[in-house]
Amino acid sequence: MTAGPTTRRRQLGVSLRRLRERKGLSLEEAGALVGLSKATLSRYETKEGQVKWPLVDALCREYGASAEERATLVELAKNAKVQGWWQSYTDAIPERTSLLITLENEATRLDHFSCVYVPGLLQTQAYAETIHRAVAHDVAEDVVARSVAVRMKRQEILTRENPVEQRVVLDESAIRRRVGGSEVMQEQISHLVECAERPNITLQVLPFESGAHAAAMDSFLILVGADPSLDVVYMENLTVSLYVEKGKEVAKYHQAFDYLRQQALGADASLELLKKAVREI
Numbered sequence: 001m002t003a004g005p006t007t008r009r010r011q012l013g014v015s016l017r018r019l020r021e022r023k024g025l026s027l028e029e030a031g032a033l034v035g036l037s038k039a040t041l042s043r044y045e046t047k048e049g050q051v052k053w054p055l056v057d058a059l060c061r062e063y064g065a066s067a068e069e070r071a072t073l074v075e076l077a078k079n080a081k082v083q084g085w086w087q088s089y090t091d092a093i094p095e096r097t098s099l100l101i102t103l104e105n106e107a108t109r110l111d112h113f114s115c116v117y118v119p120g121l122l123q124t125q126a127y128a129e130t131i132h133r134a135v136a137h138d139v140a141e142d143v144v145a146r147s148v149a150v151r152m153k154r155q156e157i158l159t160r161e162n163p164v165e166q167r168v169v170l171d172e173s174a175i176r177r178r179v180g181g182s183e184v185m186q187e188q189i190s191h192l193v194e195c196a197e198r199p200n201i202t203l204q205v206l207p208f209e210s211g212a213h214a215a216a217m218d219s220f221l222i223l224v225g226a227d228p229s230l231d232v233v234y235m236e237n238l239t240v241s242l243y244v245e246k247g248k249e250v251a252k253y254h255q256a257f258d259y260l261r262q263q264a265l266g267a268d269a270s271l272e273l274l275k276k277a278v279r280e281i
Contacts, residue, residue, distance in 0.1 A: 008106070010230050012056070012076040017045040019063040034058040053077035097241060100234055101150075104157055107164055109224040111257045115171035116219060117179065118188060121155050122168065122195050122203075127188040128152070130180035135238075158200065167202045169260045170270075175205065175277050186281045193274050196267065204264035205273050213263050222253055 020030045031041040034055055043049050044056075056077040060070035104110065104121075112119045117131060128148045136144065157164045175192070178185055196203040206213060221234045233244035233253045244250060265273060 008076050008079055009051075011225070011227065012051065012073060013045050014227065014229055015069075015073055015076075016056070016059060019060065019065055019069070020045070023063045025063075030059065030062065033062045051077050099243065100241065101154060103223045103232055103234070104154060104164070106225070107223040108226055109165040109167065111167050111222040111224060111254075112220075113169045113171075113257060113260055114174055114219045116174060116177070118170065118174055118192065119168055119221075120151050121158060121166065122192060122201075123151065124184070124188050124191050125152060126184045127179055130184060158195075158198070163200045165200050165202075167204075167257075167261070169204050169206055169257070169264050171206045172208050172273075175274065182281050186278055189274055189278045189281070193271060193278070196271050196274065202267055203270055203274075204261060204267060205270040206260060206264040207273070210263045213260060220253060220256075222250070222257060 020027075023030070025033075027041050027045075028038045030036075031038050036044075036055065041059075044051055044059075053074050057070060057074050060073055065073070110121070112121075117123075118127060120128070123131075125148060128151045129144065132139075132144045132147050136147075158166060170192075175189055179188070192203060195201050218235055223232045223234060225231055229247065231250050231254075233250055235242045235244070244253070264270070
């Protein structure tokens with residue numbers, strides 16, 4: 001499945017459309033002011049393809065945007081194609097995952113429900129290695145090593161100067177499933193305990209006794225942006241990554257996540273359950 005545009009490009013498109021509508025112009029009228037066809041301006045606003053920053057600047061002037069608004073959008077246009085650190089790991093990152101890493105780096109919050117494994121951003125190296133070998137059992141060890149290195153590098157968004165906020169609802173099955181044996185699991189759950197004590201991470205466990213719940217079929221990740229219209233839901237299986245961007249559909253996942261948080265144990269009770277799980281191992 002072809003991935004959608006980056007967060008910068010999406011933010012630019014949404015902002016241009018809002019400015020035009022605020023001015024009361026149609027696509028055809030606005031395009032004529034700067035020498036763009038209706039189709040080209042529509043492409044600018046629908047968050048697809050390349051943009052030229054001088055035209056963005058011209059549009060902002062015609063729309064009566066403030067100096068601050070214009071500077072922000074021109075900067076977005078200039079940086080829409082800026083590549084991240086992950087571009088040097090293209091051999092270890094499936095094309096379908098590249099957008100996910102981009103969105104992670106630009107999100108303000110990550111809401112993750114996981115019902116099988118510990119989320120990648122909270123995995124230890126040994127746990128991640130075990131999962132990669134299980135999923136890609138016919139892949140060379142050096143490829144596995146690079147894939148795990150990417151996962152460990154991705155985790156830096158949780159510890160950087162302005163860390164991403166992460167809220168996780170973890171199904172109890174994810175901490176009961178023995179991945180890599182006792183030592184690996186003990187290290188992994190102990191790491192979850194440490195993560196849960198960080199100010200930017202909220203970790204809740206959804207216990208078995210909660211029964212049927214709001215996401216009984218799938219794990220999912222909501223990548224929350226500064227603008228609610230830019231929120232994206234990410235899901236994956238063995239061969240496909242799915243990015244959900246339509247507002248009404250994204251809203252349903254927000255509702256499901258809120259309900260899951262209500263069904264799950266509170267943060268303190270979840271921490272106690274994790275500590276108990278470490279002792280039981």
